Amino acid sequence: MFGVGKEPAEEEIISLVSASKHFPEQWTVEMDDYPLDLRWSADGLWLAALPSHGRILVLDEDGNILASLPGHEGGNGAISWHPRRAALATYGQDATVRIYEMPPQDPAAAFPFSKDHSGPPSPSPSLVIPLEKGWAERVTWNADGSLIAASSGRTVFVMNAATGAIEHRLSEHKSTVCDIAWNPRSPRELTSVCDGGARLWRVGETKPFGHFDWGGASLIVTWSPDGRWVVTGDQTPSVHLYDVRRKHPLHIQGYEFKVKTLAWEGNGEWLASGGSASITVWPCTGKKGPEGAKPIQLFGHLKEVLALDFTRGDSVLVSGGRDGLLLLWMPHRSTDPALITRRASEITTLRWSPDSSSLAFATADGDLTLCRISKK
Amino acid sequence: MSKRTPVTVLTGFLGAGKTTLMNRVLNEQHGQRIAVIENEFGEIGIDHELVINADEEIFEMNNGCICCTVRGDLIRIMGSLMKRKDQFDHILVETTGLADPGPVVQTFFVDDDMKEKLAVNAVVTLVDAKHIWEHIDDADEAKEQIAFADVILLNKCDLVSPADLDRLEARIKAMNGVAKIHRTINAEVEISKILEVGGFNLEHAIGVDPKFLEPEYPFEWGGNFQLPAGSAELVATQNPDPSMKLVFLPVSSGTEEDLAKAREQAVRIFSSLEVTEAAPGVAVNCDAQLHELMLTEGEMRWPLTVPETGYYAAFTEHYPEELDLKVIVSGSEVLAAPAAAYKPDHEHDEEVTSVGIEESADCDGQKLNAWLSALLRDKGTDIFRMKGVFSVRGNPNRTVFQGVHMLLDAQDGGPWGSRTRKNSLVFIGRNLDREELNSSFRKCLA
Numbered sequence A: 001m002f003g004v005g006k007e008p009a010e011e012e013i014i015s016l017v018s019a020s021k022h023f024p025e026q027w028t029v030e031m032d033d034y035p036l037d038l039r040w041s042a043d044g045l046w047l048a049a050l051p052s053h054g055r056i057l058v059l060d061e062d063g064n065i066l067a068s069l070p071g072h073e074g075g076n077g078a079i080s081w082h083p084r085r086a087a088l089a090t091y092g093q094d095a096t097v098r099i100y101e102m103p104p105q106d107p108a109a110a111f112p113f114s115k116d117h118s119g120p121p122s123p124s125p126s127l128v129i130p131l132e133k134g135w136a137e138r139v140t141w142n143a144d145g146s147l148i149a150a151s152s153g154r155t156v157f158v159m160n161a162a163t164g165a166i167e168h169r170l171s172e173h174k175s176t177v178c179d180i181a182w183n184p185r186s187p188r189e190l191t192s193v194c195d196g197g198a199r200l201w202r203v204g205e206t207k208p209f210g211h212f213d214w215g216g217a218s219l220i221v222t223w224s225p226d227g228r229w230v231v232t233g234d235q236t237p238s239v240h241l242y243d244v245r246r247k248h249p250l251h252i253q254g255y256e257f258k259v260k261t262l263a264w265e266g267n268g269e270w271l272a273s274g275g276s277a278s279i280t281v282w283p284c285t286g287k288k289g290p291e292g293a294k295p296i297q298l299f300g301h302l303k304e305v306l307a308l309d310f311t312r313g314d315s316v317l318v319s320g321g322r323d324g325l326l327l328l329w330m331p332h333r334s335t336d337p338a339l340i341t342r343r344a345s346e347i348t349t350l351r352w353s354p355d356s357s358s359l360a361f362a363t364a365d366g367d368l369t370l371c372r373i374s375k376k
Numbered sequence B: 001m002s003k004r005t006p007v008t009v010l011t012g013f014l015g016a017g018k019t020t021l022m023n024r025v026l027n028e029q030h031g032q033r034i035a036v037i038e039n040e041f042g043e044i045g046i047d048h049e050l051v052i053n054a055d056e057e058i059f060e061m062n063n064g065c066i067c068c069t070v071r072g073d074l075i076r077i078m079g080s081l082m083k084r085k086d087q088f089d090h091i092l093v094e095t096t097g098l099a100d101p102g103p104v105v106q107t108f109f110v111d112d113d114m115k116e117k118l119a120v121n122a123v124v125t126l127v128d129a130k131h132i133w134e135h136i137d138d139a140d141e142a143k144e145q146i147a148f149a150d151v152i153l154l155n156k157c158d159l160v161s162p163a164d165l166d167r168l169e170a171r172i173k174a175m176n177g178v179a180k181i182h183r184t185i186n187a188e189v190e191i192s193k194i195l196e197v198g199g200f201n202l203e204h205a206i207g208v209d210p211k212f213l214e215p216e217y218p219f220e221w222g223g224n225f226q227l228p229a230g231s232a233e234l235v236a237t238q239n240p241d242p243s244m245k246l247v248f249l250p251v252s253s254g255t256e257e258d259l260a261k262a263r264e265q266a267v268r269i270f271s272s273l274e275v276t277e278a279a280p281g282v283a284v285n286c287d288a289q290l291h292e293l294m295l296t297e298g299e300m301r302w303p304l305t306v307p308e309t310g311y312y313a314a315f316t317e318h319y320p321e322e323l324d325l326k327v328i329v330s331g332s333e334v335l336a337a338p339a340a341a342y343k344p345d346h347e348h349d350e351e352v353t354s355v356g357i358e359e360s361a362d363c364d365g366q367k368l369n370a371w372l373s374a375l376l377r378d379k380g381t382d383i384f385r386m387k388g389v390f391s392v393r394g395n396p397n398r399t400v401f402q403g404v405h406m407l408l409d410a411q412d413g414g415p416w417g418s419r420t421r422k423n424s425l426v427f428i429g430r431n432l433d434r435e436e437l438n439s440s441f442r443k444c445l446a
Helices: A009-013 B018-026 B072-082 B101-110 B113-116 B140-147 B162-175 B202-208 B257-269 B365-380 B434-442
Strands: A023-028 A034-041 A049-050 A056-059 A065-069 A076-081 A087-092 A096-102 A128-130 A136-141 A145-154 A153-160 A166-170 A179-182 A189-194 A197-202 A210-212 A219-224 A229-234 A238-243 A248-253 A262-264 A272-273 A280-282 A297-298 A305-310 A316-321 A326-329 A338-342 A347-352 A358-363 A368-371 B003-013 B034-038 B048-051 B090-094 B120-127 B151-155 B180-183 B222-227 B230-237 B241-252 B275-278 B290-294 B300-306 B310-316 B328-329 B332-334 B339-341 B350-358 B383-390 B397-404 B407-415 B421-432
Touching: A009 A368, A034 A076, A034 A347, A034 A358, A049 A076, A049 A248, A049 A358, A056 A297, A056 B328, A065 A096, A065 A262, A076 A145, A096 A368, A096 B072, A136 A179, A136 B421, A145 A179, A145 B162, A179 A219, A197 A229, A197 A238, A210 A238, A262 A297, A262 A305, A272 A305, A280 A316, A305 A338, A305 A347, A316 A347, A316 A358, A326 B072, B003 B018, B003 B101, B018 B090, B018 B407, B018 B421, B034 B072, B072 B101, B072 B113, B090 B434, B101 B113, B101 B120, B101 B397, B113 B120, B120 B140, B140 B162, B140 B180, B140 B383, B151 B162, B162 B180, B162 B350, B222 B257, B222 B328, B222 B332, B241 B257, B241 B365, B257 B310, B257 B339, B350 B434, B365 B397, B365 B407
Parallel strands: A076 A136, B003 B090, B003 B120, B034 B048, B034 B090, B120 B151, B151 B180, B275 B290
Antiparallel strands: A023 A368, A034 A049, A049 A056, A056 A065, A076 A087, A087 A096, A096 A128, A136 A145, A145 A153, A153 A166, A179 A189, A189 A197, A197 A210, A219 A229, A229 A238, A238 A248, A262 A272, A272 A280, A280 A297, A305 A316, A316 A326, A326 A338, A347 A358, A358 A368, B222 B310, B222 B339, B230 B300, B230 B328, B241 B290, B241 B310, B328 B332, B350 B421, B383 B397, B383 B421, B397 B407
């Protein structure tokens, strides 16, 4: 079983090679509540930080707060940037999708910004789209920026991103939708997951063109960057990979916990998965992908891995865990990690900037920190 | 694992008083921050607490095992609650009247995030004392809600006679011998009795319910009558069954000790094959012979022959109240004192029962593990809940287990201190074989 192999002792953590000098911390900002997600705008200029409750922050690389967006009543759900320009969609339990243009045109938003985000501008959204009330889990922009999808209860709403008009309602989910993801190679294809597995939808069609019901609940979903694989992390500790062209499901079991984090290497050849204190990295190339292949297993965390992200270019993986460890890996060169930092509380989310020059991570106590990679 | 937030699961049929109790919990000044997850009645706006309305959703497990089935809605909402800086002191989960408590409770045992951050403090079941009889024999949900409970509130007690309440309580204790039972009107109960149960209350349960580990009896009721020599009369007006067995036997005094002594004699008499049928009008003798009253429509009378003035203990197969059975002397009713209710052995073949085991010798940890694993694997579907405090050889501390179906949670229970080392365990479930459970556990003793 993954994760039941070598578990490092406390002294082994202390003896880890430290990478901290290569990751000087630039700034830390306190978020209103437990950090759910961090997302960089496509150009890498802006970082959006989503807490579970309270204000959604948009910061620049120097930690200046560009905008402090009002949180959604009842709790925040998700954020998503436009794939090409600096427009941010936010969504939450008040069942509204709000779209903000960055930087805000509001004169009050003039520089310089303050790190004290009690006073930064709170711009008005350029668009507010009310949806039917239901559990709000995800909002996501499609690959060409023309459509936005949001899940509310058992329905996925697909909206025109320019007008806010609801163009499609994708239903027939047997339980609340847990996650949705667009095909990065096709702006009209998306997948949704819930109890009853994954459904593949083509916008404009009322029935899914693919339906993989494996008899259990899937919690998260992602497409590979090349659009070949749809991958789910499941409630029953497992991962499902669906080869969309072959409509071929592959079930990988042996995880210790339900799988809450997945990350693709930039070109889609490798998939890193959590689901235990170890990280399992699967090869997704060749006709069969991971089927019959031996994964790379990375041991270093003391507790469950909660967040993973690869750099886009050079396959550097960062992981954050319930143990507060932030570890750096180069899985194709070595299975030994380097320690970036250790925090007192769990690392809930992390994200490389698009050019891999900065790493943002956040901890359960609400601290958001940015490290800039030292070139030395 | 020490800072897990306690969760109270509130169950009960529709109309049993769950909403009344919830409102009481929310409005009372108890100084705790409580989050309420409620399923049935829409949102309740309360300033300082959070109320979330949830659609009931089962997450099915691909292995098809009902024992692993969890509630997806709870995982989602609890997950959201746990992702707050300002944590709650307590979480109260209300289930729908028809909810199977299994998946609700299992969620806290099975789901990784729930296990890490939350602990079931207690399952509290509200029982409508007047209307429960309509469900208790037929509805699996009602039986399971009682079987899963740590605390049972017999609510609406003002609508039911004390005798009927005694009968109901005895029936419930036969199903779940561990639960603490409170009688309430309008769900009025000290909040501490709901919120501060402390999850694992086996010792407490045994303390408050000494009958729990006792054997079951072939009769439901016993009472002592002081009768003059000569002729008295038995009068009944109800016939819930075609017949009812009873025995009168002489005792030396009207004390509880004498009633207890007579009880053992009565067990032997009830197990004998000699039964005298007594249609109305046929005399019943106070001579330690088993009689079977044949019940008919309308008022029934039996002459009761009393050989000499003194005390006589009567034991009846059912509660006398079920027949409206009275002892009459010279036109007046004679009341029994003392009287006692017994756990009957004739109601549970296919029903929900509790089996308690107590052994003083240390057990062998490995054998215990193997036994529990095999038992829960084979019988987990029928075992709703299991609780145990074990004295394991070589371990200076108590080992505390609690389980739901096939799932077990073991904890270090701290030092024994001044308490006597012993193993106490209880199973609540269907089709439980008391003898088999006892004998197989004894094989775990070191």
